[in-house]
Amino acid sequence: MKETDRIAILIPCYNEAITVTKVVTDFKQVFPTASIYVYDNNSTDATARLASDAGAIVVSEPHRGKGNVVRQMFIDIDADYYVLVDGDDTYVASEALELLKLARTGKYDMVVGDRLRLAQPGSLTTLHLFGNKLFVLVLNSLFRGHFRDIFSGYRVMNRSFVKQVPVVARKFEVEAELTIQALERGYLVAEHAIQYKARPAGSVSKLHTFRDGTKILLTIFQILRDYRPIKFFILLALLFFIPGVITGSIVISEFFRTGLVLRLPTAVLAVGLVLVSVFVALTGFVISTINRRFSELEAAVQKNMAKIHK
Structure with missing residues (x-):
């Protein structure tokens, strides 16, 4: 002190x-x-x-x-x-x-x-x-x-x-x-x-x-x-994935029971929701990688600035 x-x-x-x-x-x-x-x-x-x-x-x-x-x-x-x-x-x-x-x-x-x-x-x-x-x-x-x-x-x-x-x-x-x-x-x-x-x-x-x-x-x-893109986008992806699985399970159960896709719009919706969830999750991983590179760059800049001030 x-x-x-x-x-x-x-x-x-x-x-x-x-x-x-x-x-x-x-x-x-x-x-x-x-x-x-x-x-x-x-x-x-x-x-x-x-x-x-x-x-x-x-x-x-x-x-x-x-x-x-x-x-x-x-x-x-x-x-x-x-x-x-x-x-x-x-x-x-x-x-x-x-x-x-x-x-x-x-x-x-x-x-x-x-x-x-x-x-x-x-x-x-x-x-x-x-x-x-x-x-x-x-x-x-x-x-x-x-x-x-x-x-x-x-x-x-x-x-x-x-x-x-x-x-x-x-x-x-x-x-x-x-x-x-x-x-x-x-x-x-x-x-x-x-x-x-x-x-x-x-x-x-x-x-x-x-x-x-x-x-x-x-x-x-x-x-x-x-700052935590993986956690954020995984949580966001779940908002699409869970409804997609629920609606998809209805279509799949009917297909096994009757051999027919009786609810085509529901099937399309389910596939769409799951695909969106996958895209959102991948977005989180991409942003996380970019953030890591920027963090490494920021750390290098701060290290060099510290050397200059010394």
């Missing part, structure tokens, strides 16, 4: 005038030498002015969506460790010290604050808790992870992670994407229990439960398609 490590506090904000001053002030007290950045995402209130008055470096990000903001932060800001936190005052600034301590051990590339164990009453609705558990179950099952909270907005990441992981998500699905990207790229991730507070009076969540939940689920399956 180096005392000279550069620490950047990243606070994406949209209409957080009620809370941004306190968030910036709290982090300045905990990290007096850190650079605190507030990226204002087209707020219609005084978020930008209040953040600047509190001592933050304020940058305007015109492309609406948290994912767009985080992506631009990762591009713009140069540091050794990055603390990503929401601007709604639901996280305790001092708890970043423990997250940072874990990251500085060198054992982890990203440390995530787990909100669920110590969440205060009223901080998470029953629907949000159910949704989080559902998505965690899906993600852990598909990607063989062991996470408890994939939507936490409180994370500490090292420079290697921030500069090498591509952020494609545009909105609130960015947290899930960061977690999955870490899994797929072999980065080491830890979770640490943190307090999670209810929003202050007057502060309104920007999360739309069903709309954003649908986008998050689509993001999970898109990343599964891109």
Whole structure:
């Protein structure tokens, strides 16, 4: 651990005038030498002015969506460790010290604050808790992870992670994407229990439960398609193969019983479904081979870049 490590506090904000001053002030007290950045995402209130008055470096990000903001932060800001936190005052600034301590051990590339164990009453609705558990179950099952909270907005990441992981998500699905990207790229991730507070009076969540939940689920399956194509396309192939076998078995049983194909359209449908399933499965194998070659190329490029920096 180096005392000279550069620490950047990243606070994406949209209409957080009620809370941004306190968030910036709290982090300045905990990290007096850190650079605190507030990226204002087209707020219609005084978020930008209040953040600047509190001592933050304020940058305007015109492309609406948290994912767009985080992506631009990762591009713009140069540091050794990055603390990503929401601007709604639901996280305790001092708890970043423990997250940072874990990251500085060198054992982890990203440390995530787990909100669920110590969440205060009223901080998470029953629907949000159910949704989080559902998505965690899906993600852990598909990607063989062991996470408890994939939507936490409180994370500490090292420079290697921030500069090498591509952020494609545009909105609130960015947290899930960061977690999955870490899994797929072999980065080491830890979770640490943190307090999670209810929003202050007057502060309104920007999360739309069903709309954003649908986008998050689509993001999970898109990343599964891109990074685990064999699993994705085999599952997709089964959606065609199983109905094909069921309908085909009806035709075959009738043929053995009567010696005739009595349901020609059904037979054609069955053959078509099975052929489509075979084609879909083969597509997965082809894409997997292409992905492997690109991964080898990416690894070679990173190795050469590391030699250049030395």
